[in-house]
Structures are given as C-alpha cells and as structure tokens.
Amino acid sequence: MTSSALPTSPKAAAALLIPVLIGSAVAVSLGFYGSLHDATRISLSVPGFSNLIWVKVWLATVAALLAVVQLVTARLMWRPTSGSWVAPLHRWSGRLAFLFTLPVMVHCLYSIGFSTFDLRSLAHSVLGCVFFGAFTVKMLILPKRDLPGWVLPVVGGIVFTVLVALWGTSSAYMFATEGVRL
C-alpha cells in the first residue's frame, strides 16, 4: 500500500473517522448492555425447533450463507463488466442477512448477556458486539464518495470475517457438539 492510498485530505479522514467512532460506540454500547442487563430467560417455543437456541443456530447459519453471497457479489461488482443483477443481489442479500442477525443479537443480549465463561463464549460475545459496530461503519461509509477505493472492501471484509467467526463460535460449535438438527 502506498501512502497516496491513505485518506490524506482532512475531509476524507473525517468521512472515515466519524463512522468509525459511531460504530465503536455501537459496539461498546452493546457490550455494556450485555454485561449490565440481568440475563432474562424468555420462553418461546417455535414449531419445528427443539428450543430457541436451535432457532438461533439456523438464523445465524442463513445469515452466514447470505454473507457468502455478499462476498461473491462484492467481488463481481469490482470487475469492469458485471451483470445488472449483481448490485441489487448484493444489496438485498445484505439486508436480509442483517435482518436474520437481529433476532439472534436480541436473544443473545436479552436472554444470555455478555459471557466470559470460556474462550469460546468470550470470543463470541466480543465478536457479536464488534459485528454490529462494523456493520454500522459499513452502512455509514457506503454513501460517501470521497473515500479511497480500498476502504469499502476492507470494511466489508471485516464485517464478513467477523460474521463468519460469530457463526463459527456458535452455530458451528453447536453442530459439532450436538449434531446437525432443528
């Protein structure tokens, strides 16, 4: 990376800095809420699923699969020629993936809380907060046109990586320990 690729103008730096600060605030707020709110178990049985944990496992799995669609369509968008369907697919798969993560996030925060029990739950808790912060950054910088070209792929890559790590520390763990079931 050359220094010219970095946001050198104050305007570009501010365009990046403010979304990052807001995203950080989102992540920290979620972490605080998860730590301070008394974990409150909610009982809700969803037909077809053995319990709420498995509903979350599958919601997160759908979100992770949509994230792979995100990765592929994002790559296609950076080619000189790409179909007119690519951008709408990227937008809508992203919106859908975000929508699927929301019930999981709410249940994690409301019903379980920030967990430091072991490395897996600690990593999952931290990554969960970081994900929504990173997603906020991504959404806030998307409309900005004066940023260097590398910014969006880097932020998008972080959002993707964190989401896959979240899936790995929860759904994949459940599949590995309990088997693939509903």
Add this chain to the structure above:
Amino acid sequence: MKLPTPLITLLAGVVVALALFGGSALLARPSARPAPASVTPSATASAYATASGSAAPSTPAAPSASADAAAAAKVTAVWAGRTDGGAATIAISVKNGVAVAYVCDGKREIWLQGTAEAGQLSLTGAKGATLTGTFGGGKASGRVTSGSTTYTFTAPAVTKPSGLYRATAQVRNAKVVLGTIVLPDGYQVGVLTRDDVPATAPPMDPETGAVTVDGVTLTATYVDGELS
C-alpha cells in the same frame, strides 16, 4: 433531504431490534411463562416415572396428570445432564422439596440450595448465584446465573449411581470440598476446592464414592437433597 439507503437499512435494523427487545420483555413477564404442565412432553412422562421416584406416579398417566401429581406431592428426585451447549454439567437433588444443585465444568463450580415445589425450582448459591426453572414429566429445565455466566439446561431424571456426590474433609490442614456429577453414560466431572481454590477433581469410584485427594482417601456421599 432524501436519506441514503444504507442509513435506512440501519434505522430499520434499529426499529426491528427495538421491537424484538420489546417482545422479549413481554415474554419474560412471569404471567407469560408457561405453566409446568405445558412443558412436559408426553413421551418421557411414563418413561421416567420410576426414575423420578415418588415424584411421579407408578402407572403411566397423561402428562398433565403426572405433572399435577409431582406438584402436589413433596418432591424427591434427582436430575442430571449437560447444560445447553455442553459447556457444563448440572445435577439437582431434591428430597421432600429441599433441593441442592451443582453446576460444574471441571474447572469452576456453583453450589446452590433451595426448594423444588409445585413444579418450580428456586435455588440460590454463593455470590448471588441463582437457579430458576421448572420440573415435571421426568425432567427439569431452567437457568443458572452466576455473575456474568448463564447456563440453560434440560436434565432428565436419573437414579443412583448417576447423580451428585459430595465430600468435605480436612486434608493436610486444608478445607477440602469435592463435588462430582456422574451421568447415566458414565461421564464424570467434578471440582475439588482446597481452601476455596478450585481444581479438577480426581476420578471417583462410582460404586463406593472413594476419591484419593493428596494421598488421602475420602468417601463422597450421594447427595439426596440436603447438604451435610
């Protein structure tokens, strides 16, 4: 001024999340929690009838009848199993409605004491630890919270030698407390604290309860509802 669409996405996400938080708060109200009878599946009610001792009728019965009987009588039962996700193991021993629970992952442990009455579990432990849940139909389910850690569990009724064992002794000037859970598949997990410092418990002979701690053999007793 027209909002950029990513901002609309974010705001929509905030609205959906707030609605879900609101829905969760409604669900968490005590009146919204299901009665114990409604959480007992019919398939296990008769299968575990003998396992849960006097808590269940000896003849197969409708699940609601079984749960009602369990609620009315003074409960004596033992439930043991892994917590949801498998991070820890839990055992709950109840004798005449007096309950002892033990949660442990081989490194840390939580001892709780309380009651098991009318299908409801209510136990407390050191440092504000709590266990709340329901039982009936040959199983107990609920939630254990200690500090920032929360476990949810659904544990089937078990019979000796499966269940909870405990030993207390003075060994080499240290106050030693051993807790060990034995599951029906033979899995054993426990924690040994020496002057309140926890460590993984040495293996216990499930037949005799014998455990060798620092060269001294202790005999762990089967916990049936009251801590001695």
